[in-house]
Amino acid sequence: MKVTNTKIPDVKLIEPKVFSDERGFFLETFQAERYKNVLGEDVYFVQDNHSFSIKGVLRGLHMQEKNPQGKLVRVVAGSILDVAVDLRPDSNWFGQWVSAELSEMNKKQFWIPPGFAHGFVVLSESAGFEYKCTDYYNPSDEIAIRWDDLDLDINWLISNPVVSEKDMNAITFKEYLRSVLK
Numbered sequence: 001m002k003v004t005n006t007k008i009p010d011v012k013l014i015e016p017k018v019f020s021d022e023r024g025f026f027l028e029t030f031q032a033e034r035y036k037n038v039l040g041e042d043v044y045f046v047q048d049n050h051s052f053s054i055k056g057v058l059r060g061l062h063m064q065e066k067n068p069q070g071k072l073v074r075v076v077a078g079s080i081l082d083v084a085v086d087l088r089p090d091s092n093w094f095g096q097w098v099s100a101e102l103s104e105m106n107k108k109q110f111w112i113p114p115g116f117a118h119g120f121v122v123l124s125e126s127a128g129f130e131y132k133c134t135d136y137y138n139p140s141d142e143i144a145i146r147w148d149d150l151d152l153d154i155n156w157l158i159s160n161p162v163v164s165e166k167d168m169n170a171i172t173f174k175e176y177l178r179s180v181l182k
């Protein structure tokens, strides 16, 4: 597999080795021994998720504050733009974001360590999205930051996305900063 550091080096783009033949293809999407060299020794996944969304759906930006989740994400159908915003207080890249296009065709994975807000938008007619998490879902610990925050200024590639009510009522990055500085 090929691993590329993004501008925020702890966020990695992983291209698993794909074995294609006349039947179709095969790839390993996780293998503990090999992935520990990329993600770090202490990364341990406890939950797998799968969501399906139609074109223009944007989910995010989400993170759990006290029990942050590292996420190894991939697309099983269609294509999306995946975005990670660095909210690790001690990071040199605090407040910066990176993105990657993940698709059924390119089979890329994105590794987003704990401490990042995460979101994605569906670019194709629909998309199936699967991800492994290093901590359990805990809705009382979850915060949502506005996808269209002016300070973060994320290039989502599309305008007027379909968002959930929770994401419509998300806080701004400035409000988030005020809440952590309290």
Ligand SMILES: Cc1cn([C@H]2C[C@H](O)[C@@H](COP(=O)(O)OP(=O)(O)O[C@H]3O[C@@H](C)C(=O)[C@@H](O)[C@H]3O)O2)c(=O)[nH]c1=O
Binding pocket: 049, 051, 059, 060, 061, 062, 063, 071, 118, 119, 120, 137, 164, 166
């Ligand atoms: C995320 C999640 C949701 N749910 C339930 C709660 C709710 O009734 C329904 C839909 O939840 P949400 O609207 O929060 O789903 P969604 O907007 O897809 O939330 C996800 O967005 C992406 C960007 C992430 O990074 C994920 O960590 C997660 O926050 O599923 C679980 O039971 N377990 C989970 O782990």
